[in-house]
Amino acid sequence: MEPHLFSPSDNPSDNVTKRELYRVAARLFKQKGYRATSMQDIANALGIQKASIYYYIRTKQDLLTAIGRAAMEMLLAEGERIAAEPLPPEEKLREILRSHVRLICENLDLFTVSLRELTPVNAGDHWGEVVALRDRYEALLRGILREGMETGAFRRLDEKLVGFAFLGMVNWIIRWVDPAGERSPEEIASVWEDLFLGGLKAEGDGAAAPSSAHHR
Amino acid sequence: MEPHLFSPSDNPSDNVTKRELYRVAARLFKQKGYRATSMQDIANALGIQKASIYYYIRTKQDLLTAIGRAAMEMLLAEGERIAAEPLPPEEKLREILRSHVRLICENLDLFTVSLRELTPVNAGDHWGEVVALRDRYEALLRGILREGMETGAFRRLDEKLVGFAFLGMVNWIIRWVDPAGERSPEEIASVWEDLFLGGLKAEGDGAAAPSSAHHR
DNA sequence: GTCAACCAACCAAACGGTAGGTAGAATTAT
DNA sequence: ATAATTCTACCTACCGTTTGGTTGGTTGAC
Numbered sequence: 001m002e003p004h005l006f007s008p009s010d011n012p013s014d015n016v017t018k019r020e021l022y023r024v025a026a027r028l029f030k031q032k033g034y035r036a037t038s039m040q041d042i043a044n045a046l047g048i049q050k051a052s053i054y055y056y057i058r059t060k061q062d063l064l065t066a067i068g069r070a071a072m073e074m075l076l077a078e079g080e081r082i083a084a085e086p087l088p089p090e091e092k093l094r095e096i097l098r099s100h101v102r103l104i105c106e107n108l109d110l111f112t113v114s115l116r117e118l119t120p121v122n123a124g125d126h127w128g129e130v131v132a133l134r135d136r137y138e139a140l141l142r143g144i145l146r147e148g149m150e151t152g153a154f155r156r157l158d159e160k161l162v163g164f165a166f167l168g169m170v171n172w173i174i175r176w177v178d179p180a181g182e183r184s185p186e187e188i189a190s191v192w193e194d195l196f197l198g199g200l201k202a203e204g205d206g207a208a209a210p211s212s213a214h215h216r
Numbered sequence: 217m218e219p220h221l222f223s224p225s226d227n228p229s230d231n232v233t234k235r236e237l238y239r240v241a242a243r244l245f246k247q248k249g250y251r252a253t254s255m256q257d258i259a260n261a262l263g264i265q266k267a268s269i270y271y272y273i274r275t276k277q278d279l280l281t282a283i284g285r286a287a288m289e290m291l292l293a294e295g296e297r298i299a300a301e302p303l304p305p306e307e308k309l310r311e312i313l314r315s316h317v318r319l320i321c322e323n324l325d326l327f328t329v330s331l332r333e334l335t336p337v338n339a340g341d342h343w344g345e346v347v348a349l350r351d352r353y354e355a356l357l358r359g360i361l362r363e364g365m366e367t368g369a370f371r372r373l374d375e376k377l378v379g380f381a382f383l384g385m386v387n388w389i390i391r392w393v394d395p396a397g398e399r400s401p402e403e404i405a406s407v408w409e410d411l412f413l414g415g416l417k418a419e420g421d422g423a424a425a426p427s428s429a430h431h432r
Numbered sequence: 433g434t435c436a437a438c439c440a441a442c443c444a445a446a447c448g449g450t451a452g453g454t455a456g457a458a459t460t461a462t
Numbered sequence: 463a464t465a466a467t468t469c470t471a472c473c474t475a476c477c478g479t480t481t482g483g484t485t486g487g488t489t490g491a492c
Contacts, residue, residue, distance in 0.1 A: 031337075032337050033251065033335060033337055033338070035249065035251030035252055036251055036337055036338075116332070119249060121247075121248050121249055121252055122249070122252075155410070155414075157407050157410060157411060158403075158407045161399075161404060161407040161408065161411075162407070162411060164385075164388060164389075164391075164392050165385040165388075165408060165411055165412070167388060168384040168385040168386070168387065168388025168389075168391075169380075169381040169384040169385050169388075170384070171384065171388065172380060172381075172383060172384025172385075172387065172388065173380075173384075175380075175384075176380050183377075187374075188377060191373050191374050191377045191378070192377065192381060194371070194373060194415070195373060195377075195378060195381060195412075195415040195416065196381070196411075196415055197415075198371075198414070198415035198416075199410070199411040199412055199413075199414035199415025199416070200411065200414075200415070
């Protein structure tokens, strides 16, 4: 596997400018949109010539999809870690919610680009890989929902629709969150735990208020 | 007020081609994105010359924002109608949920463009109006949530965060719904009523009251 | 003979990408 | 030790194409 492009790597051979390129591109793609951002814009922001960018990447599309893939892989790595833990489904869901919210808030440019700009047209040939990653995450989420419904922890509702509600609620963050705002990822996740897990929890299962801290 | 661009008008003076133009533009903007859709593409789809489009509109931006405004105004009209009805907050919320889901499903192109392509950069000078409409709808929704929390029908949770969860869940439809799919707007809304209103409902308000009911 | 509805031809600007080159550090050959 | 070579990290200059938008008409119905 390649060294990750968005976390500072210890590998000295992996260039600083390249990581800067991806960071700056993500910021501009978020601000202006993928199509409206020219390679010249990116070059200007980096203080280099446009042609120099092509020393690091092959095409503009590759730049976009690399950014998108990075976001998806973060999500998936956390998701798979949590799914593998020996926890009851409601705790897994809670953890997924927390990690998803936190990842978006802490990598806002990355996720905004990934969710808004990474469309079939913009991704071109790479769209297949993108969809594959997304599908793995959705399957993982639905697996937890199904588990909860089978063990009786959750009410029996349409898995897909509940999953989409979850993803919509969480991914919508990019539309309103203020990176300098007072709401921390923890606060956001905490309210939504009450709301979402509350709505999902089977009625009369003992614990009334799904606020926080109980058995694990 | 102008005759509405997306519902067949009885006004014979308002041209068919103009409505076709908006319909086709919305479809193409959804498929390829605003920037990637050229005026030539639209002209080709209409079977007329590119220059003829400029008989109906002034700029490409105007075309986009007119589409976006139409979507927002639908939402707002329904919202204001419901908010004015003499209903308890949970019924108002249920109605808003139903109408929002239905409007999106029945005007998928319109709402997809409005939610994905109508960005500050793309809308340019018109962005202000767009934001104003959006804010009115959000205020309306939060008003209902606040009302419910004050009357004790809903649990006391952060209004804004609950509102964003609602909007995220619902608006995310454009990302997964299949217009020819088997899930009707009614089915979707019905599951989400259970989920969302279930999570929001104050505990021990009659239905399936657990004995240990307490709240914070 | 007016006017709504359309058209062909054009334009300046901007676009992604390429060709071909260079300074200097690092590596290898002698 | 030094000369020859290769490699990294850029650069200037340019190309073909596409873009939103304009100009100056034409056509057919009333």
